[in-house]
Amino acid sequence: MSQQNNLDHPKLDLHSRTGTNADTLQRAILDNLFYIQGRFPDVATPHDWYQAVAYTVRDRQLHRWVKTAQTYKKQKSRSVCYLSAEFLIGPMLGSNLVNLGIEDEVREALSALGQDLDVLLEQEPEPGLGNGGLGRLAACYMDSLATLEIPAIGYGIRYEFGIFHQRIENGWQKEISDQWLHLGNPWEVPRPLLTFRVNLGGHTEHYTDDHGNHRVRWEPERVVLGVAHDTPIIGYGVNNTNLLRLWKAEAEQSFDFEAFNTGDYYAAVEEKVKSETISKVLYPNDEAISGKTLRLEQQYFFVSCSLRDMIRIHLQQEPDLSNFHEKFAAQLNDTHPAIAVAELMRLLVDEHHMDWNPAWSVASRTFSYTNHTLLPEALETWSLPLLQQVLPRHVEIIYEINMRFMDQVRVLTHDVCGAVTRLSIIEEGEPKRVRMANLACVGSHAINGVAALHTELLKKTTLNDFHNLWPEKFLNVTNGVTPRRFLLLSNPKQSKLISDRIGEGWITDLEKLRGLEAHLDDAGFREDWRRVKRENKEALAKLLKERTYVDVDPQSLFSVQAKRIHEYKRQHLHLLYVVTLYNRIINNPNLSMAPRVHILGGKAAPGYAMAKLFIKLAHAVGEMVNRDQMVGDRLKLVFFPNFNVKNAQRIYPAADLSEQISTAGFEASGTGNMKFSMNGALTIGTLDGANVEIREVVGDENFFLFGMTAEEVVHLKTNGYHPRHYYDGNAELRAAMDLIASGYFSHGEADVFKPLIDNLLEHDPFMVLADYEAYCHAQSQVDDLWAQPDLWTRKSILNVARIGKFSSDRAIREYCEKIWKVQPTPVD
Incomplete structure (x- = not known):
């Protein structure tokens, strides 16, 4: 019987199986404890109970997930495909319960079973599938896409080991492997039959087919399998449940019996290990060439699997790929997935035999690109020899894209001030390099920054030549964060x-x-507000x-x-x-100051x-300050x-004050600044991001502003910045630096700490010393208000009341309206 028939069969009541009253949930938890964990309550560990609860919650997601997939297919909905090397999704149980x-x-169900949900929530490992803001943004956007009923x-990549666990030893950071999967992952559904072969290395062969058409065949050196692992992402208060599909790499042949039988045991599993x-x-360390190669392979691996999956879905209902861009809107989250532009062209031209021009029309209308950095040195490039070694066919395609693009540029710009050289996807040098941001810009129909200032600076600096060429492509979508996780849950x-006070409508309309x-x-409301903040601070103090x-005073x-x-x-x-x-306390033991x-x-x-030296310094200063009896509770670090x-x-x-103090013009957006403000913290910060x-x-x-503007930073750098001038001219700054030195x-x-002090005195690339005095003044204003x-x-209340703009729901609505042209598809 098909899945559709199962769902519609009158004798099968899936709602009774996936009901959400306490009695049904209690029965389901016990069933999952027995049938999945193989445990009974008397011997079950807290982790067993967590797994049983997680599977119980997932069952309720899956019911909605299948219905969602059926609805999207039936309505032929245009879907968003968010391509990202990172998805820092966070623990799932609490978030799914809220949504x-x-x-x-x-x-209630767990209490009847003698279990505490808060204890079980602590059992869940953190899926470390991201490094920071980029991956957390992607996760927030997945939450909002589902909540707004947008097909997505x-x-x-399903990283086996995510971002490292940070352990501190004698003040130094030590990286510990993140084995988040070693006890299993109840949220994912492996799809071993949904597998794609990914070519790597080798060479290309050009030939003419039976119809006289020029064709290219890629003969790879090796092939890796990409196996899908699916995680349902449910929206808040809706039935829509979207899909996070992560790819795991496996070998075509996991075990070489011939090598094993000859006693070469390593060779028997070498291909499995390598794949x-x-x-x-x-993010492997890419200082060595092996690390660079692996990182490039990672990027190509996941976009190749993803694009072919999208093509597979499209061809289930359409005869060809001529309208592929009408079915999918693919967002490149930074340059990590930018090789997708060349890969989609390869798939369309080489494997589906489209002519170049219609293929390019489809590809360039499929992709849009989000830039996340203003630092030119942070824009990803790959050496041409490495790219040739790993992806020989893509080098040919990139050269073809660039040749056609350069012809267009010469006509449009007449090469004013060397624009052709700067716009080229190929950067001249020894060796030549491929500029992935340029490839993303050329191959996308829209380019967006992630904050108003960031986008304007992109237009004027980092991507100025592209803006001059295609001003209509550029727009801004300021980042946002999900209020479900970062306010309702946390x-x-x-x-x-x-x-x-105001009802629950804010949860989906911030x-x-x-x-x-x-x-x-x-x-009374203000007193309640202070009480809640105090209780949150007490909880954090206990955790600290x-x-x-370290003992800290929550007051x-x-x-x-x-x-x-x-x-x-x-x-x-x-x-x-x-x-x-x-220093102020030591010099004046009777100093009156706000305890901090x-x-x-x-x-x-x-x-x-x-x-890493910053982290060591933080611990070193904290060790001395926190034990100094003269300081007492007036200051802790x-x-x-x-x-x-x-x-x-x-x-x-628990935060009272949010420190957002980056050099103006360097932070693209930031999202921590939004989360702190959403939770009632006041911000001390620069005009950045x-x-x-x-x-x-x-x-x-309601904001403690200090520091230079982005324009003033550029002006000072241009006219010669001398950090020692600020060191010599400010006694408190000099005393602080000298004490460290x-x-x-x-x-x-x-x-x-000599490298840190020397760097500040001789270079200070981010103008710490120039902004020091203004920062101290702003902190004095903080004390006065405290x-x-x-x-x-x-x-504090006003910060929360006015933070609604920074919901990821607003950001996703803007993407849908300005870039993706996607409409909601509600699921009954």
Whole structure:
């Protein structure tokens, strides 16, 4: 009997099997504990119970998922395909309970079984399928696509080992492998029959077919299989359940019996090991050529599987691929999937025998490209010899694309000021390199930045030549975050307080938070708001004690900077201020100041020495400050280890002050700034990324602004920046840097932090010293406001009330309207 017939069969009541009342859920949990875990309650571990609950919740997703797939197929819906090397989805159980609206029923069912849902939530490992903001953005967008009833598939890689676990040893970051799959993943559905062969290496053969057409055959050196693993993504309060399809790499032949029988045991499994390496780890170290090769193979592997899957779906209902772009809108999330432009051309021309021009018309109307960086050095390029070695056919296609594009450019620009050279996909040099951002721009019908400032700077700087050529392609879609995970799930007390006052409509229409402004003058509401924040801070203080052994006072101002460790994000500016406060207390033991707890968190890339040195410095300063009895509870510095989605959900609700202090003109958007503000933190920040728009909507008076503008940064650099001038001219800055350089925080070893101090004094590429004085002044304004708790509370409420613009729902609506031209397809 077909699946369709099963669902429609009058004697099968799937709703009774996947009901959501407490009694049905209790029975289902026990069934899954027995039939899937092979356990009975008396011997079941907490992880067994977690798995049983997870499968119970997944069953309710699958019922909606199948119905969703049927609806999309029947209505021939245009679908969004989000191509991303990262999907930092976070733990799924809590999020799925919220979106299904069954958290209370599951709690009741578990309570009857003697289990605590909060304990079971802690059993779930973090799927480390992303590095930071890029992957978390992709996950937020998948949540919003489903909630807005937009047909969508997220395509990526099923990394066996995700972003590393961060362990701190003697203040230094140590990377521990992330074995998130070692106990199984109840949320995914393996599809072993949905497999594609992916070619790598080898050479091409040109020939003429029986009809006189020029054809190209790719003879690969080796072939890897891509096997689909599906995770259902359910929307909030709707039946639509979309698909996150991640590809796992496997060998065509896992075991070589001939090699085994001759005693060569390594050769017997060599192909399996080599093939599976492709989906083994997120972002391998690419300093060596082997790492670069693997990273290129990863990118090609997932886009090849994804595009062929899209073609497979299309051809189920259409006779050919001439209208492929009408069925799918494919978004390139940064340049990692940019090779998809050449791969789709290969598939259309080589495998489906389309002529070049119609194939290019289809491909360029299928893709759109999101740029996430303003740093030219961060725009991905690949050496031509490496690309030739791994993807020989794609080099030919890229040259053909570039030749036709260059002809067009010469006509349109007459090569004014060398535009042809700058626009070329091929960068001249030794060796030549392929510019992936240029390929993405040429092969996409739309190019977007991720914040208003970012997009304008893209037009003026990084992608200026493309904007001059195709201004109509450029538009802005400011990033957003899902309020379901980052407010409703992570801050239930504040969410309840909001809903009790203005109803629950804000959960899917965040602009409705504006209704909170009507309650600003309600003293009882303000007191409740302070109480919720205090309880969240108490919870974080308890966790900090468990994780770092540092006692902090929840009555203190919690100032938080939690994000990837990078020089342009300027964690060292934050540390210099903490050292400055420490010096003030030492020099004036009777100093009156707002008690502060400064909290840092984030991971440094394994090969990023300076970022790792920041982490060491943070621990070194914290060790000295936190034990100094003269300081007491007036100042604490804590580094929260292993910052990830699960830990972020504990940190955002407890923050009083959000540190968004990157150098203006360097942060594309940021999303942590949105999450902090959504949870009632006030922001101290520069006019960088989405800070600009956050300040506009929450009000200048509710944002602590400091520092140079992007234009002033460029002007100072252009006219010669001399960091020693600021060091010599500011006694507090000089004292803070000298104390670090003296070895005071490193047990007398002056050389430990010498690279950091020397870099600031001689280069200071992100102008930390130039913005130091303004930063300290803004922090003084923070202290003044903290001394007025009622006024601080008002501003905290206003930050939440006016943050509605930064919902990922708004961002997805803009993508749908401006770029994808996709309409909702509700599922009954």
